[in-house]
Amino acid sequence: MAIRFVLFLAFLYLFPAAVQAETSDARQAIIHQLFPSATVIGEKQKDFPVWPVYQLQELLGYAYESTDLSRLQGFAGKPIRMMIGLDTQGRFTGVEILDHHEPVFLHGLGEEPLFEFVDQYEGRSLREQIIVRTSNSSRSGRNSEGDVVYFDGVSKATVSVLIVNDTVLSSALKVARQKLETFSQAAPTRAKTDFFEPMNWRNLIDRGYVGHKRLAASDVEQELGRPLTDYPEDLEPAAGEPFTEIFFAYMNSPMVGRNLLGDDGYQRFMDRLGDNDQVLMVASRGVFPHVDTDFTPGSAPDRIGLVQNDLAVEMRDLNWLDQQLRLQAGGLPDFDAAHLFRVGGNAGFNPGAEATLKLQIKLARNHLISDTATLNIPVAFNDDLFETVEIAASPESTRTPVWVGLWKERWAQITLLVAGLTVLTVVFVKQKTFSKHPKMLHRFRWIFLFFTLFFIGFYAQGQLSVVNIYTLLLTLWDGFSLDVFLLDPIIFILWTYTFITLFIWGRGLFCGWLCPFGALQEMSAWLGEKLRFRQIRVPERWHRRLILLKYPILLGLVGTAFYSLTLAEQLAEIEPFKTSITLFFWRYWPFVAYAVGLLVIGMFIHKFYCRYLCPLGAGLAVLGRFRLFSWLDRIESCGSPCQHCKNECGINAIRKDGRIDYDECIQCLECVVILRDESQCVDSIIRNKKEQKQRARILATDAAGT
Structure with missing residues (x-):
């Protein structure tokens, strides 16, 4: 027993050293990949965080970790950690990705496009101007003099690769100006x-x-x-x-x-x-x-x-x-x-x-x-x-x-998005006026849903996600930086608009009008009705229980993000947004089957995913409870005895007593139209019938008197 105890203590003492040695060996292996002819890798310098690399007595260059010199955050709110090699002439010997949390690569396109992108740095020089082409038709290459080099970007990962490029160049310049004499600067x-x-x-x-x-x-x-x-x-x-x-x-x-x-x-x-x-x-x-x-x-x-x-x-x-x-x-x-x-x-x-x-x-x-x-x-x-x-x-x-460059590059998309949001705001502010014209309002709603799906979603890639909530909470935890959110102007504008309107109209304005996957669900529901699929209404008692399911999903995802961001990003695949909107259903088949399956279910149960599973909708509903107004009017007969609005509400956000559940309401404005349509509102119909009977009695009395 005593021998075992001594061995156990020795293990505890030596285990950290073993881990450190293993880490050091792995790092040296990566540096050897960057400098294949190296015979000596020096210790990390104390005055400046680089590893000098030698071939016998000759200095080949320096290797360094990007996060030691640049803390530029990636799209997920965490820096992209790279090992970078720079020779004594200011040429890149290579770039190796050590760690990253970019969702589009981890759980979308795969990591291979990212590795192919950083491979382009090998052999390039700091004396060249490296420009990342962001259009789909771009080709890599250089001009005749060789001082301007064009890199292939990665479609749907523009923000991530621009962050990589900025991190690589800014950190390499720091190393060059500190360690390479030919890059020393004149007095500014x-x-x-x-x-x-x-x-x-x-x-x-x-x-x-x-x-x-x-x-x-x-x-x-x-x-x-x-x-x-x-x-x-x-x-x-x-x-x-x-x-x-x-x-x-x-x-x-x-x-x-x-x-x-x-x-x-x-x-x-x-x-x-x-x-x-x-x-x-x-x-x-x-x-x-x-x-x-x-x-x-x-x-x-x-x-x-x-x-x-x-x-x-x-x-x-x-x-x-x-x-x-x-x-x-x-x-x-x-x-x-x-x-x-x-x-x-x-x-x-x-x-x-x-x-x-x-x-x-x-x-x-x-x-x-x-x-x-x-x-x-x-x-x-x-x-x-x-x-x-x-x-x-x-x-x-x-x-x-x-x-800054990303906003300038996407100015046309920004202009069109802001114009669309302005029109939507006017409609919501004047909803009582527009609801008097139901045909016009219905047409506008469908036009806007197409705008949301095809422009905001498929074209501008403006699908908000629970991953954005991770990013916000983690940046608040680690040190807030607005730059992280400004990297994608469309997402930033949509989040800003959504956050403001949460306190005015609640979650419904985003969920019912600005969510591309929500628009896709609405269209699948319409198709299901046109194909005469049996529309299933979930019993009230089960519906009230199932709508609570999305809240523990949200809490579980957010809690996991603080434990392991990688695991949280994997669990966030409960959202079908990336598969359907970001990648156009071009993905490994289980993800496609899941997203398509939700749309098929939505053809029978109206907006099934939105109502019961969406963690993003749950987060917005929590904030939406702090709204300043309840815009959707109710009258005395709503719910007692009239159930017309409840029966017509596809998402079942109206209770039996006539109250509107703003946590579930998607602000489709259908109940507003019914309430102001004298041919649909039961209260108006009954009142009109009473008035007609009253006029008939008066006419009958007048006729009898004559």
Whole structure:
């Protein structure tokens, strides 16, 4: 017994060390995958959280965990943890996913698309500008110079892969600037806010406040190695005219911005800028402007790129130059193209330090052969425009948040969604007026359900989920960050609208009008009726018990999320939303069978899932109890004796005594229509009959008197 006890104590003492050794071995194996030729992996450095990797005595680079340097939260509210390798030249040796909770990969698309996405980083350099294409038609590749690289995104996982990209680049830049000498930064500068005097265009150029480069045809021919006449395009400039003449200016500076835009224009320009936004104006004239004829406003240009400190600086068109904001300095020449580009990205931009504009020239000799050349244009402005910043802001605080680009990219979807919600709000506020026109209201409801299913659901992917509740509670527990919720503008707008309306109308406005799967259930119920399927009404006593089932489901899921988010996400498959709305039923067959099965049951029992199983509906019902108003009017005869509204309520949210159960009501407004329709409301029918009898008696009395 004593020997066993000693062995047990020894096990307890050695077990943590064994676990640590196993963890260390697993980490070393991953680092070896990132650096196959490594012979020595150093200890994690105390001053900066990286592992130096050597081949004999030669430093190969550094490996590090992304969460040590970037805590950007993923779509599930937790960071995506990666092991990243960076060699001494600033090239990625690879990226390995260690841990993540992104629902679309764990329980939807599978993890393979995520692994394929991060595989694209191997061999890429921090000196390249990596752009993740988010459209379905995108292809990965690079431009002729190689400093702009396009990665394939993942359909239906745009937010997640953009977070991965931002995490990889921002953390790698921290490592490079801390450990690699070639990436060290010059002293940061900013525009002097009190430096201004009126100047015309010529003076701005002469003083170096506006940069300028004129390229003759001979300059281009020298780079291409052949005359422009060898190309079928008409690129021969007229005598004395340039092949291209490019102008560039740092618009944040009052000396530049006020003179180019005017006082009012500059003020409007600054009002629209974010706190850390930096803008470079690029304009050109000649036979080869800085953008091609197919350039899409609001996107990154293909013909020009900006490089500073050997890093590609992101450039994205703001699409702000119009009649309200235009270049207007005295003596301004006529440009063939002019744009305002937001510059910076993860690499940042130091306006007072030297940079380079790279003009990419690609000319086709025929449909098979093209020649390319890159012309470097130095970017250096007069030092008088800037002042040195004493303390450099950290990259985390100066870079534009990921969600800003996502909102701009989806502006059309946002506009249409806000317009739809505005119309819906007007209808609900004026429901008593619209209920007097039942045919019009019914048509509107079906039109809006189609809008909800096909636009909000299938197209914009705006299906709210109980997983969103996990995210909220976990971020409140771990430290709230609004950025997590702003990553998906459609979901954010819908949640904000739903939360506000919960305290006005209760849960019914979302569940009855804005839930895509709810709309799909409503359509399946309609189809069941048209096919003459027997409609089953659950007995009242069983219905009242079954509607309580969704509440323990909600509590179980939320409680599990604090114990194991992975397990909670798996249990959240009780929601068929991901299978039906997110993945269009293209999934492993048990999930599809479950979602389709619920819709089939709904053809016999109206909105079966909503009524008895939906944990999201349960959560909304709890908050909906704090609503300020009970909008659905009742009258004395409702429930006693009249049961017409109860019998017509497909979701059985009206009690026998006539009271409306707002925890279950989906605000279809059918009872409001009945109450105001004198041909349906029993109280109105009885009252009208009494009035008719009364008039008949009066007429009979009058006739007898005569």
